[in-house]
Amino acid sequence: MAEKKTFRQVAELWKDDKRKFVKLSTISAYTLTLENHLFPTFGERTSIREADVQQFVINKLESLSRKTVQDLLIVLKMVYRYGVKLHHFTHEEWDIKFPTVQEKPEVEVLTVANQKRLLAFVRENFNFRNLGILLCLSTGMRIGEVCALTWQDIDLTKRVVTISKTIERIYIIDGDRRHTELIISTPKTQNSHREIPLSGELYKIVAPLMKVVNRSFYILTNDSQPTEPRTYRNYYNRLLKKLDIPIIKFHGLRHSFATRCIESNCDYKTVSVILGHANIGTTLNLYVHPNLEQKQKCINKMFKSLGK
Secondary structure (H helix, E strand, O other), X not given: OOOOOOHHHHHHHHHHHHOXXXXXXXXXXXXXXXXXXXXXXXXXXXXXXXXXXXXXXXXXXXXXXXXXXXXXXXXXXXXXXXHHHOOOOOOOOOOOOOOOOXXXXXXXXXXXXXXXXXXHHHHHOOOHHHHHHHHHHHHOOOHHHXXXXXHHHEEOOOOEEEEOOEEEEXXXXXXXXXXXXXXXXXXXXXXXXXXXXXXXXXHHXXXXXXXXXXXXXXXXXXXXXXXXXXXXXXXXXXXXXXXXXXXXXXXHHHHHHHHHHHXXXXXXXXXXXXXXXXXXXXXXXXXXXXXXXXXHHHHHHHHHHOOO
């Protein structure tokens, strides 16, 4: 058996090992999870029992979503398994229970009326920031993706916009030194690398602009320097307030795009690919919630096909 180490010590070794395989933003997320949630409870422990983890989960569920707590548990297990592998911890199985009753997360979506109002405003008041909002409502891009978008990501011949990078500000803890850093990296998953067709309206807007812009410039600023998500999110919130539209998260533009696609009877697989979801199940769970009328139509259609 190797020398006993605390969970904190093992976690630092684990992070050093992980740096060789994951993006800096992922390491930053792991660090925040450890510093803010796991170290306060488990940091100085040399063994962790199932009962300790179960109580940790119950406590966290009082203030965090089930999904967030599950993510914390994933990091806890990865670090602990690493400690077992290096013989700093003794192997233990944890069978953690979550409450069976869970509320369905509510997806924030613009109403059709408010989406039309927002679209009308950005069409009538052209600037590059408003073009970004139109892009998001027309493609389902995430905020980091539209902030990282450059003119050269638009192909007028194919009439597509290519999503190949994202921008985010990450929190870095390097010993006693703590700072934030704006980074541009690849999207969150391989499926997030995608080509999205330009609508006819977007093509008419960007085609003449492409003749005069510097193709290496960022679209939202039309400059060599990008805007960061936090700044753009603030602009978006001010715009909704100006238009007297109830504030929803910027990600709600992506949800609104997907919801309108589903309402228009677009096939689910195509919507999933456009959004860059890892699998169609994510799309179905988020956006497809048939009501009673739709269920009745489905059953009637099935019997009609049988000639009954």
